[in-house]
Amino acid sequence: MPPETRAKVLVVEDSQTNLDILMRLLGDYDVMAALDGPTALEILERELPDVILLDIVMPGMDGYEVCKRIKQRPDWQGIPILFITGKTDEPSIVHAFDVGGSDYVAKPFRSKELLARVRIQVEYRRAMDTLRTMAVTDALTGLPNRRAFFADGLPLFNEARALGHPLAAMMLDIDHFKRINDRYGHACGDEVLRRVGGVLRDLVSARELCARVGGEEFALLVPEPETGLALALAERLRNRIESLVVETLGGEPIATTASIGLAWIGPETQTLDDLMAQADDQLYRAKRAGRNQVCSTCRPESPPLRPQTAPPAGTAPESARSPRPGHGV
Ligand SMILES: [Mg+2]
Numbered sequence: 001m002p003p004e005t006r007a008k009v010l011v012v013e014d015s016q017t018n019l020d021i022l023m024r025l026l027g028d029y030d031v032m033a034a035l036d037g038p039t040a041l042e043i044l045e046r047e048l049p050d051v052i053l054l055d056i057v058m059p060g061m062d063g064y065e066v067c068k069r070i071k072q073r074p075d076w077q078g079i080p081i082l083f084i085t086g087k088t089d090e091p092s093i094v095h096a097f098d099v100g101g102s103d104y105v106a107k108p109f110r111s112k113e114l115l116a117r118v119r120i121q122v123e124y125r126r127a128m129d130t131l132r133t134m135a136v137t138d139a140l141t142g143l144p145n146r147r148a149f150f151a152d153g154l155p156l157f158n159e160a161r162a163l164g165h166p167l168a169a170m171m172l173d174i175d176h177f178k179r180i181n182d183r184y185g186h187a188c189g190d191e192v193l194r195r196v197g198g199v200l201r202d203l204v205s206a207r208e209l210c211a212r213v214g215g216e217e218f219a220l221l222v223p224e225p226e227t228g229l230a231l232a233l234a235e236r237l238r239n240r241i242e243s244l245v246v247e248t249l250g251g252e253p254i255a256t257t258a259s260i261g262l263a264w265i266g267p268e269t270q271t272l273d274d275l276m277a278q279a280d281d282q283l284y285r286a287k288r289a290g291r292n293q294v295c296s297t298c299r300p301e302s303p304p305l306r307p308q309t310a311p312p313a314g315t316a317p318e319s320a321r322s323p324r325p326g327h328g329v
Pocket of ligand 1: 057058
């Protein structure tokens, strides 16, 4: 297999002779080897294999115990464990599955069978990784999705609340998105979403969190060690989206702007949902005030910020009562 797709296998076996045989056999893989359980656990602290081949009978810590410890660690428990064992009585095999093993091969093993079973476990592991990534990724923009936003946002929120660190939340909604879809078609609408996603990817740093949480709605969490950081980011996002040049296939430019609501965690903010609802209220204000602008609450316990930036010149006046944002308004 090509080097970039070579799977990593950790072999845990107390017999040096067996280990040598296995390492030769697994020549197509990147093989790491351990002669006992504690050494295997040390290796896992440094490097995660795609599959573990694990002997059961070993002095000190036996294979069952090694398996149990691996399955207790959230970052290790997804690694499939293939037992290689001389213990082929029914209770021993059942116990191997009970402690979390994925499969077993009896000693003396048949080479081709062992390789086939390793290959299946590697494929299974990779399929699970792909599914896990898909489950937290928005396919259109490549950004995290709503599920990932709340899963990753919750620890960020809890930490900020516990330590009293300023944390800002933003809701960003593309203006008149339904109109874009209706007028230019869904392919153009999708392109607008991808381009706005690209702006977020460019401007949002690694310690901040952003996600596409709805049709044309994006959410952000911004830890704010310095006053003004979140508001400046919101204004940069708004500005970059307004400057996007998106065209139809026929070369017709599609005007793309976004409204942004911004809120900070305060003494009354009990949950992440509360914080996002506050940001959503500000987004609603930005929509009502004419769109293509940032509206925010006052940042708690800091010099008062202007609650709202001036609408940029040329913004279309609010014509009718705005519907709730989030549905192509
Ligand atoms: Mg042994």
